[in-house]
Amino acid sequence: MYKYDKIDQTIINERVDQYRDQIRRYLAKELTDDEFRPLRLQNGLYIQRHAPMLRIAVPYGLLSSTQLRKLGDITKKYDKGYGHFSTRQNLQLNWPKLEDTPDILAELATVEMHAVQTSGNCIRNITTDQFAGVAPDEIIDPRAVAEIMRQWSTFHPEFALLPRKFKIAVSGTRQDRAIVQVHDIGLEFYKDTLGKMAIKVWVGGGLGRTPILGTVIREHLEWQYILTYCEAIIRVYNLHGRRDNAFKARIKILVKALGIDEFRRQVDAEWVHLKDGPNTITEAELARVAKHFEPMPYESLPDTDASFDAAISNNPAFAAWTKRCVHPHKQPGYRAVTLSLKPHGHPPGDITCEQMHVVANLADQYSFGELRSSHEQNLILADVKLSDLYAVWEKARAAGLATPNIGLLTDIICCPGGDFCSLANAKSIPIAEAIQTQFDNLDYLHDIGDIELNISGCMNACGHHHVGHIGILGVDKDGSEWYQVTIGGKQGNDASLGTVIGPSFSANEMPGVVQKLIDVYIQQRTDEERFIDTVRRIGVDPFKTHVYAK
């Protein structure tokens, strides 16, 4: 993974000093609340229901074991001994003290980490596929470019105070797993007819109050121009995006208002001036950064292993786990492993300090000392030998990290919601827990098969409910908490936004509602159909009828 050089480290150290002084000025009342807000937000610091929340950046979801141990230790020293992985692959602390946050940043800086631009109206952490570099369907590993973009976007002076937050996702696989179509800019890497790395650029996607899938603004962009082309897009947005109404301030609204053709014309008019300028990425710079993402020193192994096969046939629990939590790998004899942060009855994405240490040790022992976080809020060991899977499973299981539910109904994607977040209309974690309890039978879960259920506590859609096969959104009705249900949303190349099935439900009703949706699916499905396929084939009505039947 990328290692800081002196320049990177200096910037992060200077950031700690700058932030420490901002906190000092705030506490000394030299900054008002209003003045402090944009400053703290650009550093991922929210003032929440019970305490501040600090969001720590995990650039494109990649972590070293050293970093994870440090994160664990920080949760112990400054928080309640656990952290929460978010749908943007970042780690959130729910209970830090405001006065401690500069020290937390200083500790993070010792392991090349920070909280820069994890919130606020600026370019946010760039996200990607958790299997980048190891996925068999990968055409291009997008991480080197993601790192170059991280550096470019860090304290970008022109884009420091945009009309609204700005999210970029990169993907280099046949099957998009980074949901590029719901980002302000989505970059889809491919090899063009000359065999060169090129990018298809999507713009204007986003969830939130007005969910919109992105539109292709450019089919073919040579990689050298990513920074200048993004600068052109963001400059048009910075100058013309709406600042008068926060709900209309995302780039998607500007793109819709102008129409993609006019928006593209304006971007191209800017880009003419920037195109071959100094921010054009050089071969040398790409090579320098790409060196950090070279394949691991793999052993040459056969793609079968007798001990693994034996364990599968002797141990149904292990077999069930491999079915859900073990994923194919480019390199024969290796697999990627998802460690589930979704044990039934626990807040999705939460992980304790002790578990972080276990995962760090597993990474050191079995996966070249690295791991990833996914936007589905799980952790991944990307490079595990087939012959080590059983040992990994045993240790992960002992630490509560081996629930075999990845991609199943209880692998719920869920925002912190009303338990923590001051913007929430409703709680989301208890809904997730109630659904997990309702569907606590693993055989049944496996029978239901692949399905994604997403919960957001409000319109801001941090739980990506619009693209959940089942989406649940917390709404406020006369001061009490209700839940609106959508079905038919999907991430990926054939992304779609879900359809609302009807009037909202109370919290108590939710497990029953999900049960009814599943019942319709089980009854109607054909042999190979997943839930989403059935919804797409038969439409929303049969589900609606059954759910609302008296």
Add this chain to the structure above:
Amino acid sequence: MSQLIALKNGAASTIEDDWLLVKLPQTHVEERKQAGKVVLFKLTGEQTVTPEQITNTTIPASGKVILPLKVFLANQKTLQARIGKGEIGVWLATHEILEDLTNALPDLNTLPIIAIFVERFADGRIFSLGNLLRTRYGYKNTLRSFGDVLRDQLFFQKRSGFDQFVIRADRSANDAITSLNDFSAPYQGAADDSRPAFQRYNRGA
């Protein structure tokens, strides 16, 4: 104490202001609301200056003055001699269209100073405007920010091509100076130095 910070050859200090900023006469502006919230920002291109305001603005007969964009445009012809003497500067607000100015002058550098008014800290349009003036329109003279200018914008404004900053009246300009140097080696190319870190330094291969 002066509120004006000037950067010269990389060194910053507070200086006395020898320019007079000409403001538009006040008019009654109705509070606008949207979705129950007071609208804080003006839309880019929104017409906010009335013809009466333009005619009612008194331009001091002599001395160095910075005029509102709309007043400047309305009086450009009669001001020729003073422009020639270097007595006229122009200011515009972040929602005004920069090209209204650049299209009106064959050579932008006949203006010794351009100032940009930022009504609210969070309005980042000022950075793009500075950048465009320096990189697109080749403006070489003084570029000043004023309005809701506080120390935590300064580093970004500097990188966007500004070299003078009028710190908001209730804050210390001397304290603010420090923040011009918050970062010693930024990553990306910008108006102050067009080379990104990978062009400025040998970062090894």
